Amino acid sequence: MFKKQLLLLCGFVAVLALALGSCKSKFEKLKASNDNAKKYKEALRYYNEKNYGRALELFDDLVQRYRGRSEAEDLFYYYAYTNYKLRDYTSARYHFKTFADTYPSSNRAEECRFMSAYCYYLDSPIYSLDQDNTTKAIEALQLFINLYPRSDRVAEAGKLIQNLRDKLEQKAYENAKLYLTIGDYQAAVIAFNNTLRDYPDTKYGEELEFLTIRAQYIYADKSTEFKQEERYADAIKYADEFIEKHPDSKLVRDAKEYIKDSEAGIARAKRIVAQASLNPKLAKKVAEKDTATAQPPSIKDKNPELTN
Numbered sequence: 074m075f076k077k078q079l080l081l082l083c084g085f086v087a088v089l090a091l092a093l094g095s096c097k098s099k100f101e102k103l104k105a106s107n108d109n110a111k112k113y114k115e116a117l118r119y120y121n122e123k124n125y126g127r128a129l130e131l132f133d134d135l136v137q138r139y140r141g142r143s144e145a146e147d148l149f150y151y152y153a154y155t156n157y158k159l160r161d162y163t164s165a166r167y168h169f170k171t172f173a174d175t176y177p178s179s180n181r182a183e184e185c186r187f188m189s190a191y192c193y194y195l196d197s198p199i200y201s202l203d204q205d206n207t208t209k210a211i212e213a214l215q216l217f218i219n220l221y222p223r224s225d226r227v228a229e230a231g232k233l234i235q236n237l238r239d240k241l242e243q244k245a246y247e248n249a250k251l252y253l254t255i256g257d258y259q260a261a262v263i264a265f266n267n268t269l270r271d272y273p274d275t276k277y278g279e280e281l282e283f284l285t286i287r288a289q290y291i292y293a294d295k296s297t298e299f300k301q302e303e304r305y306a307d308a309i310k311y312a313d314e315f316i317e318k319h320p321d322s323k324l325v326r327d328a329k330e331y332i333k334d335s336e337a338g339i340a341r342a343k344r345i346v347a348q349a350s351l352n353p354k355l356a357k358k359v360a361e362k363d364t365a366t367a368q369p370p371s372i373k374d375k376n377p378e379l380t381n
Contacts (some may be wrong), residue, residue, distance in 0.1 A: 102129060109138050113148065113171045120151055125158045146176055153185065157192065166192030166213075187226045190214045194233050200244040211237050242272045246281065253284060258292035261285075283324045290331050293338060301342035305335040 103115060118132035153168035155347040169189035173182045190213035192344070197207040214230045214237075221227065249264035250302040265285040269278065289311055293304030312328040321324065 078283055084324070104134060109135060113144070117151065120139075120155060125155050129155045129159060146172075146179060146181075149175070150181055150185070153188070154158075157188065162192040162196045166196075182224070183221050183224055186217050186220065187224075187230065190217050190230070191233070194237065197237060197240065200240045200247070204241055204244060207237050209238055238272075242268075242275055242277075245271060246275070246277045249281065250284065253288050258288045258295065260334065261288035279322060279324070282311070282318070283313050283322075283328065286315060286328055286331050290335060293335065298342040298345045302339050302346075305338045305342070308332075308335045337370060 103112060112131050113134055116128050116135065119125070119128035119131065128151075132148065132155055135148055136152055139148045148314075149168065150171050153165055153172055156162075156168055157165035166189045169185040169192065172179075173186040173189065176182055179185075190210060193206055193210035193213050197204070197210050211234055214234050217224075218227050218230050224230075245264075245268040249261060249268050252258075252261035252264050262285055265281050267290065268275065269281055275281070286308055289304065289308040291307055293301050296304050309332050312332045313327045315322075316325055322328075
């Protein structure tokens with residue numbers, strides 16, 4: 074009994090293997106044939122059955138053969154979507170754009186222009202990586218809005234642009250904080266100011282403005298006394314602006330402490346500079362002190378949670 078069942082199972086497996094082999098052979102024969110109409114029909118069938126891998130194999134063979142023919146518009150449309158369904162967004166965005174450029178009067182041109190930009194959006198990486206595709210996605214989506222200002226997709230395009238800008242904002246924010254972490258205080262001040270300039274409505278605004286005070290204060294403190302007066306004065310300016318803009322902030326007290334410490338630093342620097350003017354050895358020693366060679370301080374600062 075068992076032997077009979079085993080023979081039946083082996084027979085079933087053999088028939089199944091033969092059927093699969095025959096099916097594969099049939100597909101390969103179709104690929105090798107010159108029957109373009111049948112290839113096209115089968116490619117659409119595979120597409121509708123969500124067998125995008127086989128659909129793409131046939132479409133790849135047909136795109137050159139159909140170029141310039143009346144059927145080409147439909148073929149290129151499905152070809153772009155097949156790449157999209159396979160998550161090959163680089164190829165898909167190219168073919169969507171090619172469709173929109175080749176058939177600008179088509180009722181599918183708007184859709185394909187949007188999909189090309191959307192593929193850039195899908196290819197935008199996490200904020201910590203290179204954001205070239207993010208910038209290109211914003212440009213492509215903005216171009217879509219400019220070309221089709223009355224489109225139903227404009228609102229969605231606007232939301233996608235905002236998502237991408239948020240990502241760029243986060244990258245700028247994290248990069249600026251990194252300068253402070255590694256102890257490049259001058260670069261930190263510049264980066265904080267650039268981020269605030271580029272993203273004036275950033276949700277990180279209050280934190281960035283306070284960190285600008287911190288970075289400028291440490292930069293001044295690590296500088297040679299010959300330059301401290303000016304650099305402490307900048308820290309005081311940033312702190313005054315912060316207090317005026319955020320009078321109810323929990324960080325106001327710390328900003329005032331930076332003002333107090335900066336004023337004391339200015340008084341100390343003036344005294345040392347005056348002494349150095351009469352003492353060449355001291356003048357030489359003071360001149361050797363430089364922010365660029367200073368090591369990052371231990372984190373004992375006023376608000377350690379802002380450095381996390």
